[in-house]
Amino acid sequence: MKLEQYLTAKNIKPSAFADGIGVAPSTITRILRGERTPRIELIAKIKAATGGKVTMEDFMEPAR
Structure with a gap:
């Protein structure tokens, strides 16, 4: 699930x-706009905050 979808839901x-x-x-x-890709530490925080x-x-x- 994308972060934007999670926040909306x-x-x-x-x-x-x-x-x-x-x-x-x-x-x-910036992450939601696609202007920034989060580092692994931030992804871990996001995963924890969203319950996985x-x-x-x-x-x-x-992949293309």
Whole structure:
């Protein structure tokens, strides 16, 4: 599940999610816009905060 889908399904604002995992709201905004790929440490925080619904694979681009 993509992070954007998770936030929408749970009705969570990106800024509230960012606060919950201890990052700047702009960090989550950039990830959602595709302007930034999170580092492994941040992916681990996102995975934990989403109960495993969003994983590392969700941030990878599909092979062509």
